Amino acid sequence: MSVTVPAAGTGRRQLALWLLCAASLMIILDGTIVTVALPSIQRDLRVSAANLSWVMNGYLIAFGSLLLLAGRLGDLAGRKRMFLSGLAVFTAASLLCGLSTGPAMLIAARFAQGIGGAMVAAVSLGMIVTLFPEPREQAKAIGAFSFVGAAGASIGLVLGGVLTETIGWHWIFFVNVPIGVLASLSAARCWPPTAGPGCGAVPTGWGRSRLPRA
Secondary structure (H helix, E strand, C coil): CCECCCCCCHHHHHHHHHHHHHHHHHHHHHHHCCHHHHHHHHHHHCCCHHHHHHHHHHHHHHHHHHHHHHHHHHHHHCHHHHHHHHHHHHHHHHHHHHHCCCHHHHHHHHHHHHHHHHHHHHHHHHHHHHHCCCHHHHHHHHHHHHHHHHHHHHHHHHHHHHHHHHCCCCHHHHCHHHHHHHHHHHHHHHCCCCCCHHHCCEEEECCEEECCCC
């Protein structure tokens, strides 16, 4: 027995790809954007030299250590659900980072950012493969996604410096909030709900899943 959902149009798939690229760019940016703002953060929040490294490393440790777990949870709960949950966590944590009034609050929020980033990154590539099942389209989509990821680290250094010097270090985090909210609202409409592969459904294409026979 199989259940088929009508395939989405090309425009809808392209929008979904741009949303995935935007989310990926945000997450990679936050791995480097803080670097140039560290002196300002240390001065404003009176962070000790020992704790200052945790503003950077807290994000990277949470992100790297939870990627595999987040990927497995995405298989069980569904990639769309994991992606949207990760965006919500990342956006809320970014807001808390910008509102931080002390080092403890900022470091805790950076850990939360890393958790949300891992949830999004762990399922993004799998969603692209499902979005574009044809080899040629899939190669182009993965190429665009990879280019955004490669450029993100360099852009983060430049953008972090500009924002810190012009309007303050808080905005290196606040800038994620409107982007995260818009991406979440668009993604909620862009992808149809599908069961996770670990729950018994095996994705075979955009918006299509095949349930195993009883």
